[in-house]
Amino acid sequence: MLKKITSILLAIICCTALVACSEQPTNEKEAFNPVSTNQMNTPQQDGYYPLKFTIYDDKGNEVQQTVAEEPERIVVIGQGLAELMIHFGEKDRIVGLAYLDKSYSQYEEQVKQLPLLTDTWPSKESIIALEPDLIVAMSSTFTDERLGDISFWNERGIPVLTGINYTMGRTINSVFDDINNLGMVLNMKDKTDAFVEDQKTRIKVIQDKASQSANKPRILLFAGGQKGTYYYYGPTLCVIDEMVEGAGGEYIKVSEDTYVEMSTESILSINPDKIIITEFQKSDSDAAKHLLLNNSSLKNVTAIKTGSVMVADYTNAIRGSLNLADLYEDVAEFILPELFREE
Amino acid sequence: MNLKVDHVSVTLSGADIVKDISMKVDDKQFVGIIGPNGCGKSTLLKSIYKVIKPQKGIVFLGDKDVLKTSTRAISKDMGVVGQFNELSFDFTVREMVMMGRTPHKHFMESDNMEDYKIAADALERVNLAKYADRSYLTLSGGEKQRVILARAIAQEPKFLILDEPTNHLDIKYQLQILSVVKSLNIGVLAALHDLTMASVYCDILYVVKDGQIIASGNPKAVLTKNLIRQVFEIDCEVYPNPITGDLAIAYLSSTNRC
Amino acid sequence: MASIQKEEQKNAWQTFKCNLHKQSSFSIIFIILLVAVVATVVISVSIGQVSIPFQQSFQILIHQLSGCQIGDASDLVNSMFVDIIWQIRFPRVLLAMIVGAGLALCGVVMQASVQNPLADPYILGISSGGALGATFSIMLGFGAGGMLGEFGVATWAFIGALSAAALVLALASIGGKTSSVKLVLAGTVINALCSASSNFIIYFAKNSEGIRSVSFWTMGSLASAEWDTLPLVSTVVIAAIIFFLFQSRVMNTMLMGEETAITLGVNLNFYRRLYMVISSVVTGVLVSSCGIIGFVGLIIPHIVRSIVGSDHKRLVPASILFGGLFMMWTDIFARTVIPNGEMPIGIVTSLFGAPVFMYILIRKSYGFGGR
Numbered sequence: 001m002l003k004k005i006t007s008i009l010l011a012i013i014c015c016t017a018l019v020a021c022s023e024q025p026t027n028e029k030e031a032f033n034p035v036s037t038n039q040m041n042t043p044q045q046d047g048y049y050p051l052k053f054t055i056y057d058d059k060g061n062e063v064q065q066t067v068a069e070e071p072e073r074i075v076v077i078g079q080g081l082a083e084l085m086i087h088f089g090e091k092d093r094i095v096g097l098a099y100l101d102k103s104y105s106q107y108e109e110q111v112k113q114l115p116l117l118t119d120t121w122p123s124k125e126s127i128i129a130l131e132p133d134l135i136v137a138m139s140s141t142f143t144d145e146r147l148g149d150i151s152f153w154n155e156r157g158i159p160v161l162t163g164i165n166y167t168m169g170r171t172i173n174s175v176f177d178d179i180n181n182l183g184m185v186l187n188m189k190d191k192t193d194a195f196v197e198d199q200k201t202r203i204k205v206i207q208d209k210a211s212q213s214a215n216k217p218r219i220l221l222f223a224g225g226q227k228g229t230y231y232y233y234g235p236t237l238c239v240i241d242e243m244v245e246g247a248g249g250e251y252i253k254v255s256e257d258t259y260v261e262m263s264t265e266s267i268l269s270i271n272p273d274k275i276i277i278t279e280f281q282k283s284d285s286d287a288a289k290h291l292l293l294n295n296s297s298l299k300n301v302t303a304i305k306t307g308s309v310m311v312a313d314y315t316n317a318i319r320g321s322l323n324l325a326d327l328y329e330d331v332a333e334f335i336l337p338e339l340f341r342e343e
Numbered sequence: 344m345n346l347k348v349d350h351v352s353v354t355l356s357g358a359d360i361v362k363d364i365s366m367k368v369d370d371k372q373f374v375g376i377i378g379p380n381g382c383g384k385s386t387l388l389k390s391i392y393k394v395i396k397p398q399k400g401i402v403f404l405g406d407k408d409v410l411k412t413s414t415r416a417i418s419k420d421m422g423v424v425g426q427f428n429e430l431s432f433d434f435t436v437r438e439m440v441m442m443g444r445t446p447h448k449h450f451m452e453s454d455n456m457e458d459y460k461i462a463a464d465a466l467e468r469v470n471l472a473k474y475a476d477r478s479y480l481t482l483s484g485g486e487k488q489r490v491i492l493a494r495a496i497a498q499e500p501k502f503l504i505l506d507e508p509t510n511h512l513d514i515k516y517q518l519q520i521l522s523v524v525k526s527l528n529i530g531v532l533a534a535l536h537d538l539t540m541a542s543v544y545c546d547i548l549y550v551v552k553d554g555q556i557i558a559s560g561n562p563k564a565v566l567t568k569n570l571i572r573q574v575f576e577i578d579c580e581v582y583p584n585p586i587t588g589d590l591a592i593a594y595l596s597s598t599n600r601c
Numbered sequence: 602m603a604s605i606q607k608e609e610q611k612n613a614w615q616t617f618k619c620n621l622h623k624q625s626s627f628s629i630i631f632i633i634l635l636v637a638v639v640a641t642v643v644i645s646v647s648i649g650q651v652s653i654p655f656q657q658s659f660q661i662l663i664h665q666l667s668g669c670q671i672g673d674a675s676d677l678v679n680s681m682f683v684d685i686i687w688q689i690r691f692p693r694v695l696l697a698m699i700v701g702a703g704l705a706l707c708g709v710v711m712q713a714s715v716q717n718p719l720a721d722p723y724i725l726g727i728s729s730g731g732a733l734g735a736t737f738s739i740m741l742g743f744g745a746g747g748m749l750g751e752f753g754v755a756t757w758a759f760i761g762a763l764s765a766a767a768l769v770l771a772l773a774s775i776g777g778k779t780s781s782v783k784l785v786l787a788g789t790v791i792n793a794l795c796s797a798s799s800n801f802i803i804y805f806a807k808n809s810e811g812i813r814s815v816s817f818w819t820m821g822s823l824a825s826a827e828w829d830t831l832p833l834v835s836t837v838v839i840a841a842i843i844f845f846l847f848q849s850r851v852m853n854t855m856l857m858g859e860e861t862a863i864t865l866g867v868n869l870n871f872y873r874r875l876y877m878v879i880s881s882v883v884t885g886v887l888v889s890s891c892g893i894i895g896f897v898g899l900i901i902p903h904i905v906r907s908i909v910g911s912d913h914k915r916l917v918p919a920s921i922l923f924g925g926l927f928m929m930w931t932d933i934f935a936r937t938v939i940p941n942g943e944m945p946i947g948i949v950t951s952l953f954g955a956p957v958f959m960y961i962l963i964r965k966s967y968g969f970g971g972r
Contacts, residue, residue, distance in 0.1 A: 418866030
């Protein structure tokens with residue numbers, strides 16, 4: 001009997017405590033809305049800040065964000081976004097980095113020098129402890145099991161800039177948007193605008209040239225490719241499709257789905273003129289090409305017969321990177337060598 | 344409390360196991376059911392203590408219609424010692440016996456000293472008082488059976504049903520069990536397999552074969568050589584035991600016949 | 602005659618005292634567990650990847666709970682610490698405690714209802730049903746508006762869990778009485794059906810991000826703990842706890858088997874159904890908030906049984922406390938093992954639980970509660 005009474009009392013205490021406590025947080029949240037603890041002594045430059053802008057969350061919805069002052073303590077989640085910051089000289093503002101690619105990157109050394117939280121998804125605690133004033137992250141970061149909702153961070157006075165949004169689809173323009181957004185939020189639009197201009201100019205040159213060609217080779221893209229399984233990626237999932245089309249090729253749409261595992265039979269029936277495969281590591285590209293060219297079941301495919309296989313860097317081809325124009329030029333050369341190789 | 348069974352029939356999986364059986368047990372009477380295996384004794388008992396629902400018939404315990412009354416109400420008056428004693432979980436002997444108090448306890452009532460006394464008495468009666476703290480699963484088959492009887496006794500029933508309670512028991516305990524049951528001085532309906540014991544302890548005997556009552560009445564009158572041959576398909580001689588005066592049976596196997 | 606009666610009286614009194622002694626030894630265990638739970642809550646809150654001195658976290662906790670300040674007031678101003686302790690860690694620790702208690706309770710209840718020591722809260726297809734609901738919501742509702750988007754993963758998981766349980770109960774009662782064997786078999790069937798359907802959706806929906814979400818969800822995680830969601834889960838679990846604390850007698854009787862239960866006046870079918878419905882609701886709520894956290898419901902009852910025995914008067918309260926304790930400690934581990942990251946808690950519970958259970962089994966004296 002005593003036990004039962006104790007248990008009941010315990011339960012009642014727990015209940016009341018939880019109910020009482022759950023009343024509090026709404027007050028608490030307003031109470032500590034820490035504006036950046038690093039108060040800037042210099043006044044806001046030319047009224048540029050506070051800056052309002054729109055981002056897209058992982059479901060594709062628009063979210064308004066406000067940056068009160070020029071961000072000095074930035075947490076970056078996603079190596080691609082960190083590389084943007086490195087390239088535009090803003091790496092000193094990074095106080096924490098998480099989620100690294102496992103693939104080749106020319107910024108390898110510099111990324112290593114950044115303060116790393118973890119190479120996968122970080123915990124909320126560890127980010128709060130850094131007291132950032134801006135989070136720059138892949139849109140897929142803001143789910144319940146990772147960093148929570150964007151509003152969670154806004155409540156703490158931390159604005160969010162999202163990028164690399166696969167829900168909205170990866171296109172060359174979206175890569176440029178990421179760069180432009182970064183430029184806008186960090187008040188370095190001049191640098192980013194110049195970069196994007198340059199990239200666009202080079203791309204236009206290729207497109208103009210390609211439009212002169214009557215020939216339109218059919219190109220098939222594989223991603224992955226471990227141990228003989230080949231995945232086709234649809235246009236929304238990668239940027240290289242636009243490069244193929246812009247450089248005078250036809251990007252074979254295998255299916256309406258975003259990605260499909262290809263069987264040998266389907267490759268044979270599609271019979272592409274040329275094949276592009278992607279690899280995570282530069283070092284593996286020869287092996288990958290070799291494997292494909294020597295695949296006996298595929299030996300009658302036109303691309304294999306003529307040896308027209310190109311290996312592209314996975315990150316650049318799928319997600320896009322700062323080297324878009326370089327890859328574009330490589331793809332153009334591969335697709336219409338007679339037109340582009342004389343350059 | 345008395346028991347009345349009226350024209351009960353039970354069909355299981357399409358087969359008629361119990362075919363229109365009627366019997367009664369008066370208050371404080373010890374009634375036995377005998378018959379070969381598969382004759383329907385167990386099924387009949389199960390339909391009386393509400394494990395199986397009979398297709399036809401009425402059962403009255405005292406003035407309660409058993410089939411229409413809740414199991415809880417019935418269990419306050421009727422205790423059962425059955426053959427279903429396989430457990431995957433372990434309890435102490437005392438805990439097992441204490442469960443017999445369940446029908447009498449209310450929702451929030453916990454066990455009091457009265458309950459412990461009743462349980463201790465019950466254990467004493469079956470001569471297992473020293474085993475109170477032993478784990479039930481470590482007991483022998485016979486000891487387990489006695490614990491189950493103690494549990495039924497702890498129920499303080501006004502009527503007791505026994506389904507072959509003397510299986511697995513040493514002769515000492517077979518006699519003891521039946522004496523204990525007899526000494527409870529309540530109505531008892533028991534399915535027994537030992538004909539001699541049945542004749543010693545039972546006031547009335549019902550003989551069942553193929554789901555029907557072949558004979559009933561005083562054991563000495565019922566257990567004749569012809570009946571035994573008809574029901575059990577063996578030859579024997581029935582005679583009064585020269586030492587005790589009770590009924591004795593000599594089984595004649597083919598090698599014994601002259 | 603009188604002396605025999607006196608002898609009997611003495612025996613009875615000794616027995617009663619002996620039991621009281623057992624009661625008091627159990628009371629000691631119970632109090633120890635209670636103290637351990639409270640201590641663990643306080644300790645848990647101060648452990649994490651960000652090192653906050655124990656003293657500070659204790660002060661912050663007391664301040665937030667009661668408004669009174671102990672010690673140096675200036676420490677409480679550091680809003681970052683307060684934020685971490687109060688907004689992130691404390692709700693999570695409480696959630697861990699509630700989930701552990703709830704799963705352990707449902708484990709005890711299911712093992713009694715099915716009379717099978719291998720039962721756990723998920724045998725009625727709740728885990729696979731919940732997973733199916735979650736998969737459906739994540740893969741097909743992903744980015745979709747309208748009704749699918751409205752409901753959210755948690756709601757769909759709950760719907761899935763309860764539908765599966767309802768199917769199992771219905772299936773098992775076809776053809777008359779619901780026996781434990783039929784329940785377990787029906788559970789197996791529905792489990793297989795739900796798993797196959799989940800896999801079907803995953804394979805054809807072609808959403809790699811979604812697949813990762815689903816995979817994470819099925820591993821179980823307490824990361825979503827926050828003050829807003831805590832009241833619902835805790836109310837459900839606490840209500841169930843209070844209910845089952847009064848059902849010890851019935852649960853003991855259930856273990857005796859169908860026939861014995863009837864002879865002792867317990868309408869087994871009714872209670873079994875009632876318990877399974879309640880357990881399904883509780884487990885459904887837990888699964889929809891935290892994903893599938895395995896092993897707790899299965900082993901905690903066994904561990905506790907080997908200490909306090911099978912009597913549910915003791916088993917239920919002890920399992921609840923021990924379950925809460927276990928969960929809080931595994932959560933501490935899950936939160937701290939990866940620097941600045943987190944491991945899904947379902948992985949940790951199985952990793953910890955399995956060896957413990959092995960140890961129990963190897964101790965040959967283990968007789969599902971015997972000594």
